[in-house]
């Protein structure tokens with residue numbers, strides 16, 4: 001059984017991994033282990049001696065990164081450098097999770113691994129720099145994913161459920177952008193696919209793994225509202241109307257040209273997340 005060291009415990013993806021991994025799992029939480037602290041990270045990694053580091057920890061606030069690039073780079077680039085430094089001299093596989101936001105969105109069809117990245121925002125630039133650090137390690141693997149959601153933490157699906165419940169029956173619509181398209185990914189589906197990939201023993205390198213198919217944020221919101229049976233209109237607006245600080249790619253769906261398992265369709269992921277949230281009786285907060 002492999003020994004897994006997971007950074008970013010408490011986050012969406014780390015929590016999903018916690019539910020699928022078999023073997024010894026060390027969950028590194030920020031309060032106890034800030035990945036910017038090279039010495040503490042190295043001591044924890046070496047004490048546990050993992051076969052695989054699943055490096056999910058990141059500064060993930062895309063708009064916040066525009067105002068605080070220093071912190072975004074310290075966590076996403078400096079922290080990743082520390083992870084790789086901590087395993088030097090060992091045979092440990094390091095798996096970094098990266099993003100569709102390394103692309104500029106002008107291709108017009110799903111991006112595959114051989115497409116050239118050209119990030120539009122600080123977050124995307126920091127993640128691309130982190131990718132290069134991990135791919136420079138002989139046992140480095142980068143998994144690009146996109147538009148993650150789950151039952152945990154803050155994410156778009158939970159935000160729409162919360163807002164939809166507030167507005168249901170009021171006649172007031174939800175307003176959601178329809179000119180950004182991507183591949184929404186249920187964290188549980190990604191964790192299961194990564195686990196399967198690693199058990200198959202694929203070569204280190206760069207992989208795209210996201211929910212099958214693609215849609216706009218507006219279509220995603222419509223699917224969430226339908227899955228939850230909420231009587232609320234979802235009105236399409238433009239990115240310009242929303243006016244967010246970070247520029248985002250207009251079309252950043254991901255596909256893969258490499259031998260990795262395909263994830264279920266994004267809409268299956270939405271139904272799985274909404275069903276689980278409903279079963280948990282959880283008031284979505286996000």
Ligand SMILES: NC(=O)c1ccc[n+]([C@@H]2O[C@H](COP(=O)([O-])OP(=O)(O)OC[C@H]3O[C@@H](n4cnc5c(N)ncnc54)[C@H](OP(=O)(O)O)[C@@H]3O)[C@@H](O)[C@H]2O)c1
Nearest residue numbers: 008011012013030034035057058060097098099145147148
């Ligand atoms: N969310 C998406 O839509 C998306 C899309 C594509 C790729 N990704 C990538 O996928 C990975 C997982 O994303 P996610 O959605 O699971 O992220 P998330 O829910 O935001 O979780 C990130 C985790 O990293 C932790 N963290 C932040 N700064 C840290 C530090 N200095 N030291 C240690 N831990 C720190 C956070 O702790 P606190 O909560 O305590 O800050 C949180 O537990 C990330 O690498 C992200 O870049 C995400």
